[in-house]
Each structure stands twice: as structure tokens, then as C-alpha cells.
Amino acid sequence: MSFAGEQVPGVEQPAPEAQGFRLNHSMLRVKDPAVSLAFYTRVFGMRLLRKLDFEEMSFSLYFLGRLDDDEVIPEEIGERTAWTFSQRGLLELTHNWGTETQEGFSYHNGNAEPQGFGHICFTVPDLDAAIAWFDANEVEYVKRPEQGKMKDVAFIKDPDGYWIEIVEPARMKNVGR
Structure with missing residues (x-):
């Protein structure tokens, strides 16, 4: 039997009318x-x-x-x-x-108060190589992989201050267990 999704309160069966939505x-x-x-x-x-x-x-x-x-x-x-x-x-x-051209103009990144939108995420094949690449490109970090309680996850910022989560899928096997 194929995986049909995790079941927690609030999850409903997909309606046939939503078939093909992505x-x-x-x-x-x-x-x-x-x-x-x-x-x-x-x-x-x-x-x-x-x-x-x-x-x-x-x-x-x-x-x-x-x-x-x-x-x-x-x-x-x-x-x-x-x-x-x-x-x-x-x-x-x-x-x-x-x-x-507007001096000092910026958008709310969703992580300042009041919080809303949080981040987008990119997967990378090799987190260590990605971190070296980000360092070489002087990318600004919110959190490096070795910092905080959640290891092997990085957060960087784009030019507008939006957060980007960086993960290597193979390192995520034990997250949430």
C-alpha cells in the first residue's frame, strides 16, 4: 500500500474536485x-x-x-x-x-514581530560544501548548521532579508523522532 499522508487532527481526505491541484x-x-x-x-x-x-x-x-x-x-x-x-x-x-530607488525601503521578512511568513527552503546534496559556497559568496547567516539546538540545518538571508532554510535530506532522517 502506498503512503497516503500522515494523519493528525484537521487532516481531511482530498476531495475529488481537487485532483490535479499542485x-x-x-x-x-x-x-x-x-x-x-x-x-x-x-x-x-x-x-x-x-x-x-x-x-x-x-x-x-x-x-x-x-x-x-x-x-x-x-x-x-x-x-x-x-x-x-x-x-x-x-x-x-x-x-x-x-x-x-527608495532610500531605506524594505519589506517585512515575516520573522520580525508580528511574525507571519517564515522562510523558504532549499535542499542541497552536501551541506558542508553548500556552507563553503555560501561563505565564499559572503552570504549572511541567521543560523549556521553547528549553532542552536537543531544541528545540520542552516538559515541564510537573501538580499531582502528573507530567510532561506538549507538542509541536506540525508541528514534529516532523525528529525522529529
Whole structure:
């Protein structure tokens, strides 16, 4: 029998009407897209899959993904847009035009009071190598893997101060036991 999900109070059986629903992306607002795009493409190896501009509302959306090297992305713009919205685990960076020139402007990162949004998470094949890479790129830490009660988990910050959890799946086997 295949795993059907953990059962705790509040979990309900999926409705047939929700068949095929999947999480496509999470969105973060960014002050300066050039800075944030450089961070996510350089540090995490993500690719910009699609940029959408909404001139009448003065904002742009940047959809980033970390794809396998052999994945084929449609070249034709409409097909690529539809393909982008069919993927899993994308990051959408939203830029409200003009924020990049506003002195002292910043978004709430969700971890300051009052808390709300917490973080996004990236898995890495080798946590030690990832930490060395982050150090070489002068990435700011919230928590290094050796700090705190939860070992083998790091938290770094992106250019807008959003927290990013970093885990190596093989090291997570005993978490929560």
C-alpha cells in the first residue's frame, strides 16, 4: 500500500474536485530585481524561466526554477508561460517598480514581530560544501548548521532579508523522532 499522508487532527481526505491541484510557486516581494536575481541565479543556480511585466500596474514578476540540465523549456513565449505555470516549486520574485530607488525601503521578512511568513527552503546534496559556497559568496547567516539546538540545518538571508532554510535530506532522517 502506498503512503497516503500522515494523519493528525484537521487532516481531511482530498476531495475529488481537487485532483490535479499542485503548488506551483511561492512569491517574495523584492526591492531591487537585479540584486535579487543575481543572488538566486549565482548562489542557487536558478534560471529565470519567465519575466512578466504589468505596465499598467507598475510591477514585474520573475519566475525562477532550479531545473535539471536535461529539461527542455519551450522557446515560444506563450508555450513557455503555460509551461512555467505547470511546474512545481518555483520562486516568483515580484518587483513593484520604483522601490529600488527608495532610500531605506524594505519589506517585512515575516520573522520580525508580528511574525507571519517564515522562510523558504532549499535542499542541497552536501551541506558542508553548500556552507563553503555560501561563505565564499559572503552570504549572511541567521543560523549556521553547528549553532542552536537543531544541528545540520542552516538559515541564510537573501538580499531582502528573507530567510532561506538549507538542509541536506540525508541528514534529516532523525528529525522529529
